[in-house]
Structure formats: C-alpha cells, structure tokens
Amino acid sequence: MKRLVMALFAGAATLSAGLTSAHADAARGREVYTKVGCYQCHGFEGQGANTGPRIGPEPIDVEALKSFLRNASATAMPPYSEKLVSDGDVADIHAFLASVKKPPAAKDIPLLNNR
Amino acid sequence: MHEGAPAVSRRNFLAVAAASGAAAVATPGGHAEAQGVAALAKSAPVQAPDHAQMEAEIGTPIKVAATMAEPGGRPGSDYMVDVLRALDIDYVATNPASSCRGLHESINNYAMNKKPELLTAMHEEVATAMAHGYAKVSGKPMGLLFHGTVGIQHAVMAFYNAWCDRVPMLVMSGNHVDAAHRPPGIPTTHAAQDPLALVRDFTKWDDQPGSLQAAVESLTRAHKVAMTPPYGPVCISLDAHLQEGSAPAGQIRIPKVSRVSPAQAASEDLREAARLLVAAQNPVIVVDRGARTHAFQAMLVELAELLGAAVVDQLGRQNFPSHHPLNQTSRARGVATAADVILGLELNDFWGIVNSYSDVAEPRQGRRIKEGVRLISINSRDLFLKSNYQDFQRFQEVDLAMAADAEASLPGLIEAVKAALTPEARAAAAKRTAAHGTAVAKQLERMIGVDATYAWDASPISTARLSAELWAVIKNEDWALVSRDVRLSNWPHRFWTFDKPYQYIGDSGGAGQGYGMGAAIGAALAHREHGRFVVNLQGDGDLMYGPGALWSAVHHRIPLMTVMHNNRAYHQEVMHVQRVGNWRDRGVERAHIGTTIEKPHVDFATLARSMGMEGIGPIVDPADLGPALRRAAQIVKAGDPVMVDVVSQPR
Numbered sequence: 001m002k003r004l005v006m007a008l009f010a011g012a013a014t015l016s017a018g019l020t021s022a023h024a025d026a027a028r029g030r031e032v033y034t035k036v037g038c039y040q041c042h043g044f045e046g047q048g049a050n051t052g053p054r055i056g057p058e059p060i061d062v063e064a065l066k067s068f069l070r071n072a073s074a075t076a077m078p079p080y081s082e083k084l085v086s087d088g089d090v091a092d093i094h095a096f097l098a099s100v101k102k103p104p105a106a107k108d109i110p111l112l113n114n115r
Numbered sequence: 116m117h118e119g120a121p122a123v124s125r126r127n128f129l130a131v132a133a134a135s136g137a138a139a140v141a142t143p144g145g146h147a148e149a150q151g152v153a154a155l156a157k158s159a160p161v162q163a164p165d166h167a168q169m170e171a172e173i174g175t176p177i178k179v180a181a182t183m184a185e186p187g188g189r190p191g192s193d194y195m196v197d198v199l200r201a202l203d204i205d206y207v208a209t210n211p212a213s214s215c216r217g218l219h220e221s222i223n224n225y226a227m228n229k230k231p232e233l234l235t236a237m238h239e240e241v242a243t244a245m246a247h248g249y250a251k252v253s254g255k256p257m258g259l260l261f262h263g264t265v266g267i268q269h270a271v272m273a274f275y276n277a278w279c280d281r282v283p284m285l286v287m288s289g290n291h292v293d294a295a296h297r298p299p300g301i302p303t304t305h306a307a308q309d310p311l312a313l314v315r316d317f318t319k320w321d322d323q324p325g326s327l328q329a330a331v332e333s334l335t336r337a338h339k340v341a342m343t344p345p346y347g348p349v350c351i352s353l354d355a356h357l358q359e360g361s362a363p364a365g366q367i368r369i370p371k372v373s374r375v376s377p378a379q380a381a382s383e384d385l386r387e388a389a390r391l392l393v394a395a396q397n398p399v400i401v402v403d404r405g406a407r408t409h410a411f412q413a414m415l416v417e418l419a420e421l422l423g424a425a426v427v428d429q430l431g432r433q434n435f436p437s438h439h440p441l442n443q444t445s446r447a448r449g450v451a452t453a454a455d456v457i458l459g460l461e462l463n464d465f466w467g468i469v470n471s472y473s474d475v476a477e478p479r480q481g482r483r484i485k486e487g488v489r490l491i492s493i494n495s496r497d498l499f500l501k502s503n504y505q506d507f508q509r510f511q512e513v514d515l516a517m518a519a520d521a522e523a524s525l526p527g528l529i530e531a532v533k534a535a536l537t538p539e540a541r542a543a544a545a546k547r548t549a550a551h552g553t554a555v556a557k558q559l560e561r562m563i564g565v566d567a568t569y570a571w572d573a574s575p576i577s578t579a580r581l582s583a584e585l586w587a588v589i590k591n592e593d594w595a596l597v598s599r600d601v602r603l604s605n606w607p608h609r610f611w612t613f614d615k616p617y618q619y620i621g622d623s624g625g626a627g628q629g630y631g632m633g634a635a636i637g638a639a640l641a642h643r644e645h646g647r648f649v650v651n652l653q654g655d656g657d658l659m660y661g662p663g664a665l666w667s668a669v670h671h672r673i674p675l676m677t678v679m680h681n682n683r684a685y686h687q688e689v690m691h692v693q694r695v696g697n698w699r700d701r702g703v704e705r706a707h708i709g710t711t712i713e714k715p716h717v718d719f720a721t722l723a724r725s726m727g728m729e730g731i732g733p734i735v736d737p738a739d740l741g742p743a744l745r746r747a748a749q750i751v752k753a754g755d756p757v758m759v760d761v762v763s764q765p766r
Contacts, residue, residue, distance in 0.1 A: 036703045037693045040686070040765055047569035047577060049766035050604040051690065054569055073476055078697030085703070103568035111583040112563055115590075115610065 024062075024088075029096030032089045036080065046097050052077065056097030066090045188361030191327045192221035195287075195353065197369050198334045199231050204258045204285065206249065206640070208234040208242035210269070212262035214289025214305055217358025219260065231258055234640075234671055236633070237663025239266045243273030244623075244633025245640070245667070246284040248597060251432070251620040252641035254408055256283040256341055263288040263310035263352055271314055272627040277348045278317035279463075279506045280431075280624025281404055281496075283341035285334070286350040290323065293356065302355075311350045316503040319347035323354070327362050335370040344377045344407060344495040344520040377407075380493055380517035380524040382531075388458065388491045388515055389531035393540050395456035395489075397547070398424040399443075401468050402460040404431035407522045409616035412436070414525040415460075421532050423544030425450040425551055429462070430599070430608070431621045437613040438559075440552025445562070445609065450551075451484055459492045460521040465511040476698040489514045493521040493528075506625065562609050575682070575762045576737045582606035584737075585650065585678060588744045592648035594618065597638035598631055600652055602687075603680055604766050607652070617647070628685075629660030632677070636668045639675040639756075648751060651677045655712055655719070656685040666726040668756040676751045678744075679719045679760040681733065684711040686765045723758035732760030 033039060033046075043049050046056030059065060069080040069090060085093070106112045195218050199207070207222060209215070222233055236242035239261050246257035261267055267288055277284055291297035291306040311321040320340040324330040330353055337349040380388075392398045400419055405411055415435055419426050425443035426435045427450060435442055443450045451457070451468060459465045469490070473479040490513035497518035500507055517524065536544075567579040582603060590611070599622035600607040613619050620638055623630035635651035642649045658664070658679070668675055684707070693706035707713070720730030729750050731743045743759050750757040 037689075037706055040690050040693055040706070043570055043573075043577070043764050043766070044575060045570040045573050045577075047573070047764075048566065049578070049764070050601070051766050054566065073698075076473060076475070078475075078694045080697060080703065081700050083700060084697065101572075103571050106564040106568050109568060109571060111580075111587055112567055115563070115586070115612075 024091040024095035026092070026095040026099040029089075029092030029094065029099075032085070033093050033096050036085050036089070038093065041077070045100050057100040057102055059094055059097035062091055062094040065094050187363045189364050190217065190221060190225070190358075191330070191360045191362060192217040192353075192358040193225045194327060194331055194362065194367045194369070195334065195358065196221045196226045196231070198331045199258055200226075201369055201372050202285070202335065202338045203255065203372075204231050205253075205255075206234050207231040207258035207260050207287075208236050208245045208637075209260040210236050210239050210242055210266060212260070212266050212289055213302065214262050214291060214355050215260045215287070215353075215358070216289075217355060218287065218289075218353065221358075233260075234667065236667050238661045239269035240273045240629050241633040241661040241664045241667065243270045243277065243284065243286075244630045244661075244664075245637035247273065247277050247280065247282050247623075247630065247637060248620065248634030248639075249637030249641045250282045250284060250346075251280075251634075252595075252597075252617060252638045256285045256338065257637065259284060259286045261286065261288045262305055263290040264305045264307050267310060267313060267350075272625070272629065273633075274314050274348050274350075275317045275504070276623040276625040276627045276630050278319075278504075278625070280621065281345045281347060282624070283346040284348045285338055285341060286318075286348060287334075288350060288352050289358070290352045290354050291356070292323070292354050297355075310352050314348075314350060316501055317348075317506075319349050319499065321350040321352070323352035324357070325354075327357050327360065327367050330357050331367060331369055335372060338372070339375055343375045344523070345499055346407070347499075377520035377523040378495065378498060378518070379527060380519035382527055384515060384517050385524065385527045386531045386535075388493075388517070388528060389535045391456050391489050391491060391515070392422050392424065392458060393532060393535040393537075395422075395424075395454075396543075397450070397453045398422050398456045398458070399427060399450050399454040400424050400458045400460065401427045401429065401451075401462060401465075402431075402434045402521075403429040403462045403464075404621070405434045405460040405521050406432035406616065407520065411522045411525070412616045414522070414529065418525060418529050418532065420548065421529065421536060421541075421544065423547030423551070424458070425454075425547075427451065427468075430601075430619070431461070431463070433613060433616050433619040434460075437608050437611065439614075440548055440555065443551055443555060445558055445605075446555060448483070454484060454488055456489045456491065457484070459490065459494070459513070461494055461496070462492065463496070463506070464508040465490070465492060465513065466509040469511055474694070491515045491517075493517045493519055493524050495520045559609065567606075567610075570764065572737055573764065574735050574737060575764050576734070576740060577764050578603040578680070578766060579606050579610075580737050581678070581680070581740065581761055581763060582610045584740045584744055586611050587741065588748050589648055589650060592748075593646065594648045594650060595638075595642055596620075596650050596652070597635045597642075597675075598622075598650075598652045602654060602766060603652060603763075617642070617645075628654075628657045631657040632664035632668075633661060635675060635677065636664060636671075636673055636756075639668075639673045640671070643673060648748075649675050651675055653677050653679050655679060655681045655683060655717060658719070659712070659717065662722055663726075665723055665728050665756075665758070669727040672754060673756055674751045674754050675756040676744075676747050677723075677756065677758045678747075679732070679758060680763050681717075681719060681760055682763050682765045683713050683716060684765065686710075689765075719758055719760035729755065729757045730760065731758065732762075734759065734761045
C-alpha cells in the first residue's frame with residue numbers, strides 16, 4: 001500500500017512549493033495528530049491497527065502525505081481538506097510521525113519470541 | 116422488577132394472610148390479591164379478622180382457579196420444574212419478578228435450587244447475555260425467568276443478539292391474562308394480552324398456554340424448536356394462575372423429550388458439491404457459525420486438508436485452528452479473489468464475500484471475486500427466516516444452495532470428496548496446502564516480528580503488547596477466550612494458538628452493546644465444571660450498559676479474568692462521526708463529543724471492588740501489565756473473578 005501511495009503522489013512533491021520538515025514542530029504535530037483524529041485509526045503512535053495502516057516512524061514524504069490527506073477520498077480513509085488540516089498542520093504531523101521512537105527489534109522482546 | 120410498589124398496609128396484609136392460612140381462603144392470585152386487599156384497609160387490625168370482617172373487606176371470595184388449596188394438589192409451577200428437569204436445564208437466570216413468583220418459589224423450595232439453580236442478575240439484558248454465552252460453551256439452553264412486560268422489555272436487545280447469533284435459550288415470563296380476576300395495580304400494569312408480540316420478530320417461537328397441561332407441552336415444544344438448527348431463542352408466557360394454581364398429582368403428564376436430528380443436505384447435492392470442489396484449482400471454504408458442537412472443527416480440518424482448500428474463518432465460532440497452514444483468514448481478500456469455487460458454511464453474509472462495499476462519502480459497490488466462480492452454500496438459516504429485521508443480509512445467488520445444517524452435512528460431504536478424489540487431485544491439494552502454509556507463515560512472521568513491535572512501549576498500551584502479555588500468562592493453562600478480539604485488531608487470533616474446539620465462541624451476533632460481561636459470565640460458568648482458565652477481553656463502553664453483571668460473577672463465584680480494553684470511548688462511533696465530519700468538510704475536532712468516555716474516566720478497578728470483585732488498575736505503564744496479569748491469574752486459579760483495567764490504544 002505504501003508503495004502505491006508513494007507512486008500516486010510522487011508527482012506532488014516536485015510541484016508544490018515545498019514545506020519541509022525542517023520548519024516543522026513535532027510536539028505540536030503530536031497534538032494536532034490527536035486533535036484531528038489520526039490516532040483513531042492509526043493509533044496514538046501511528047503504529048497501525050485493523051482500522052488503518054502503520055504510518056510512523058519513517059512516514060511517507062511530507063508532500064506525499066499532504067496529497068494523500070487531500071485526496072484520500074479515493075481510499076478507505078476520509079479526506080482532510082486544507083480547511084480541516086492546514087499545510088502547516090500537515091508538516092507538523094509529519095514531523096511528529098518522523099519523530100516517533102523506532103521500536104525495539106522483535107528479537108530483543110522475549111514475549112515475541114517464546115510463543 | 117419494578118420500582119415504587121404502592122404502599123401496602125403491611126400489618127393488615129400479614130394479619131389477613133395469617134388468618135386465612137395457606138388453605139382457608141381460596142383467594143385467587145394469593146399474595147398479590149392480598150396486597151390489593153390490604154391496600155384498601157384504612158387501619159391495621161391488631162387481631163385476625165373473622166369471616167364476616169373478611170367479607171366486609173374483600174367481598175365474597177370468588178373461586179377463579181384451582182389453587183394450592185386443592186386437596187391433593189401439586190403446585191402448577193412444580194410441574195414446570197419437572198419439565199425443566201426433563202429438559203436437562205441446569206440454570207435459570209432471573210431478575211426477580213412477582214408475575215414469576217410461583218415458579219421462582221418452586222425452584223427455591225421444590226427443586227431446592229438444584230437443577231435448575233437460579234442465577235441472580237441485575238438486569239434482564241445481562242441475564243440474557245449470560246444465557247447467550249453459556250449456550251455457546253455448554254451446547255444447551257439456559258432458562259430465563261422474567262416479568263412478561265417490564266422484564267421482557269429490558270431483555271429485548273439481548274434476544275436480538277441471540278437470534279442473530281443462532282443461540283438457543285428458553286425464556287419463561289409471567290403474566291396475568293385474566294382481567295376479571297387478576298390483582299389490580301401493578302400486576303395489572305404488568306399484564307399484557309400478547310406480551311411476547313414485542314419479541315416475535317426475532318425469536319423462533321412463542322406461546323402463552325391456557326392450561327397446565329398445555330404449559331408443560333409448550334415448554335417441551337419450545338425447547339425442541341430452540342434446539343433444532345438454526346438454533347434460536349424461544350419464549351413461553353406462563354400465566355401466574357398456572358404457576359400458582361395446582362393439579363392433582365398424576366393429572367399432568369410431562370412429555371418425553373427426544374433429541375432432534377438436524378437436517379442434512381441431500382446426498383446428490385453433496386456429491387455435486389464434492390465434484391466441483393475436487394475439480395477446483397483454488398477451492399476456498401468460508402465459514403461463519405459453522406461449529407454448532409465441538410465435533411465440527413475436526414471435520415472441517417479433514418475436509419480442508421483433503422481439498423487443500425484455503426479456509427477463511429469469519430470467527431462466528433471456533434471453526435478452524437488459528438494456525439493451521441490452511442487457515443488463510445488473514446489473507447482473506449487475496450484468497451477470495453483467486454478462488455474458482457467457494458463453499459460457504461453457515462454464512463450470514465455470502466454477499467459480502469462476493470462483493471465489496473466501501474463506506475466512503477459516495478458509497479461504492481463492486482464485485483470482489485472473479486466472474487464465473489462457482490458458489491456453494493450449506494446454511495441452516497435457509498430453513499428458517501423472519502421478515503422484519505434484516506440480519507439475513509443482502510441476497511446472494513449461488514450455484515448450489517443446500518438448506519441444511521452444515522455440521523450435520525459435513526460427514527456426507529467428506530465421504531463424497533474422498534470418493535471423487537483422484538491421485539492427481541490429492542497431489543494438487545498437497546501442493547496447495549504447502550503454498551498456503553508458506554504464504555501465511557511469512558505473513559505471520561511479519562505481523563509478529565515487525566508489526567507487533569511498533570508502540571511496544573507506548574502508553575496507552577498497544578493491543579499487540581496486551582495480547583502478548585496475556586498470552587504469556589495463559590498459554591500453559593487450559594484456557595478459553597469468551598469474547599471477540601476484533602477491537603484489539605485481532606491480535607489474540609494472530610498471536611495465540613486457538614486449536615481446541617472450546618477456546619473461542621464468537622461475538623454477540625446482533626452487535627448490540629451490553630453483551631460482553633454477561634456473556635462472559637455465562638460462558639465462564641459453563642467452563643467452570645471443566646476447570647478451564649477463562650479470559651474475557653471486555654470493552655469499556657459495553658460494560659457500562661450493565662455493570663451489575665460484575666456482582667453476579669462474584670455472587671455465583673465464577674472464575675473469570677476480565678481484561679478491560681479501556682480505550683475510554685465508544686471508539687467505533689468516534690471513527691464514524693469523524694468520517695462524516697471529514698466528508699462534509701466541516702470539522703474533525705469534535706468527534707469526541709457524545710462518543711468518548713472521559714471527564715471523568717471510569718475507574719473500573721474500583722467499580723469491580725464495589726461489588727466484591729478484586730480490581731487491578733488502571734494499568735497505564737506497559738511495564739506494570741505483566742505483573743498485574745500474573746496476580747490476576749492467581750485469583751482466577753483460586754476460583755474467583757477478577758478485573759484488570761488496562762488503559763489501551765483504541766484498536
């Protein structure tokens with residue numbers, strides 16, 4: 001799925017004026033992420049669930065994310081217009097998703113090894 | 116049970132009762148009549164009234180029915196207990212109701228609360244859920260004893276769940292039909308001409324017998340109807356005058372009970388199904404409420420292995436081992452798309468296998484599977500349908516529809532498949548089995564080895580972590596799960612090995628909230644005699660419909676570990692409201708209004724403790740979870756129920 005989304009919106013990155021994660025605020029991003037309901041389907045850490053795929057850490061490119069949110073109506077996810085989540089909000093959400101701590105490796109989690 | 120009974124002159128009533136004794140006055144309706152009488156009295160007599168005084172108070176007694184005063188009579192409700200015993204009913208769950216007091220008293224003092232034993236519930240919806248969970252483990256109905264009006268009204272949604280889930284239960288309700296002689300006041304308010312009309316659309320059968328002989332026959336017939344596939348709830352209105360009346364010993368004949376043989380598919384159709392399945396390149400078996408008894412799973416394994424067929428388990432019951440190489444549930448979409456023959460076993464929604472529906476702003480429908488795929492159905496729902504409620508889902512045309520019980524038909528199908536299998540077909544089946552096994556093993560490796568690690572240390576606690584911690588505690592026990600795990604992203608089904616036929620019982624059926632705790636208690640009660648370690652993954656919103664259920668678990672000492680998946684919301688509804696806000700482009704920040712359970716948070720551990728159940732939590736830090744679960748396990752092993760409140764990720 002991730003590949004499909006990347007492919008669909010890869011063009012968007014080159015077209016837009018380019019907000020980069022460098023200006024973005026991860027702490028604020030976490031707040032927005034929760035407030036506008038991303039957590040509902042993707043989990044508070046973006047870890048994914050049966051209601052929505054994993055989206056962090058290592059999120060898709062910020063422009064691809066923006067395009068995806070704006071055009072999500074083609075998918076099972078409800079769309080987020082600029083009115084609902086501004087470009088700045090998206091950049092902050094992206095920064096938050098990128099900042100999520102990488103999980104430990106499964107081999108280092110005994111519970112996942114002694115099934 | 117009703118509130119606010121009119122103030123009765125208690126002393127007057129007791130005095131009247133004392134004077135009349137059990138036998139002196141043929142007062143119809145007994146106790147309630149006397150309450151009405153007493154209510155008329157202006158002052159409380161200190162002495163027992165004589166006959167003239169009595170006449171002055173109540174008028175000339177009119178004899179309306181045989182009562183316990185009949186010489187040589189046996190209480191009518193004792194005969195009802197005889198029937199319940201003949202029907203092998205072990206438990207009757209009740210919320211006490213005056214219109215059922217005759218039968219209630221017979222269970223207490225004639226049956227001595229043994230076979231059947233009464234279970235006290237604090238809401239009829241909870242009592243019904245108890246019967247629901249119990250039947251799915253024990254394979255037999257529980258009795259329920261409710262007021263005919265207010266009690267049934269409380270229970271209605273839970274009946275709908277049982278109906279949708281094809282679960283048998285024997286509901287008995289009280290009534291006072293006879294307007295000329297019933298007690299005035301509340302008993303009359305609680306009387307109805309046709310009390311079971313309310314539930315007729317989603318119960319299999321109901322009756323309001325007019326005599327004691329008819330009553331014992333109706334109870335027997337009701338049981339037979341409930342236990343004929345498709346199973347379902349049945350209700351009998353037992354009028355108070357039948358319960359409280361009497362009949363001479365030997366006059367009422369208790370019918371003989373015979374086991375009903377479930378309908379099997381015709382052998383020529385099974386042969387045709389076998390031919391199609393054996394000839395298929397990619398046979399797929401989809402199963403929902405297939406397992407009617409514990410014998411089903413082994414038969415489905417045999418059939419699937421003979422065919423090398425992918426099995427997609429819709430998890431209505433414990434149908435198929437969770438980690439069998441042919442269990443392709445987690446690859447459902449892919450295997451359905453590749454299928455050339457699909458066998459549906461006791462499906463509620465075959466349409467949903469063949470077609471897709473997207474819940475988007477402009478809903479889209481489409482065909483999910485290839486054109487020309489041969490569809491075969493064995494479904495007992497085709498034998499019995501009702502019109503009003505739409506749980507039968509959208510119509511799906513199939514190539515071969517067998518209106519029959521799938522479980523009863525499997526032996527015939529297996530024989531027909533064996534007869535049709537050539538050596539080449541067997542070799543192809545083995546190849547498919549290996550390929551399916553490899554694909555699903557890879558997927559499992561990714562789910563456990565990668566997906567589960569994300570948010571491992573998060574708070575709220577991830578559903579993967581919760582499931583893994585719980586597995587460590589139960590995996591060496593003889594365990595059973597008595598709830599659905601879809602709201603935990605199915606982590607238990609990905610993680611735990613479900614292979615015993617009693618380890619899982621599906622969900623509510625009608626998706627009516629308020630099912631979880633009651634059903635878990637009923638199921639745990641049925642597991643108790645086998646000494647199994649029972650786990651209930653409980654939704655927070657669901658419990659709050661009937662938290663009094665906790666009390667029943669303690670009162671009846673039913674060992675059960677309840678793990679609260681506390682996401683502090685009716686989370687499904689949070690997502691629904693959110694979606695619409697997005698679609699309408701007018702707000703995504705208010706979906707919590709009316710959907711979340713915050714401000715204040717519910718403290719479930721304290722709630723449990725208030726009813727005598729050990730409560731642990733709220734557990735917020737994942738590091739605390741393992742120790743909490745281990746402590747809870749000790750409590751369950753000592754024979755008691757326990758609650759562990761885990762503040763969790765939404766899904």
